[in-house]
Amino acid sequence: MPRTYESRYAFAVDYLCDKCNEGYMRWGGMTLTTNPPWYPHVCDKCDHQENMRETYPHMEYRSKPLKARRAPEFDSTEPQGEPL
Numbered sequence: 001m002p003r004t005y006e007s008r009y010a011f012a013v014d015y016l017c018d019k020c021n022e023g024y025m026r027w028g029g030m031t032l033t034t035n036p037p038w039y040p041h042v043c044d045k046c047d048h049q050e051n052m053r054e055t056y057p058h059m060e061y062r063s064k065p066l067k068a069r070r071a072p073e074f075d076s077t078e079p080q081g082e083p084l
C-alpha cells in the first residue's frame with residue numbers, strides 16, 4: 001500500500017473544568033478498562049474529578065482551519081526557535 005501525504009491543520013484540544021470553568025482537566029495516566037474505556041481526570045485548579053472518554057490535552061488534525069473557542073495562554077507568546 002503506497003504512502004500518501006496531505007497537509008492538515010493541527011489543533012491542541014484541551015478540556016475546561018465543568019465545575020470551575022477556569023482549570024483544565026488533566027489525565028493521571030490510569031485507564032478504567034471498560035468497553036469503551038474511561039480515563040479519570042482531575043482539574044488542575046479545583047481538583048474536581050471526572051471520567052472522560054478521551055485523554056486531555058491531545059492533538060487533533062482537520063482538513064480545514066477552525067476558530068479557537070479559547071486559546072491557551074501559551075498561544076499569546078511569539079514562537080521560539082529557528083524558522084524551518
Ligand SMILES: [Zn+2]
Nearest residue numbers: 017020043046
Ligand atoms: Zn475546576
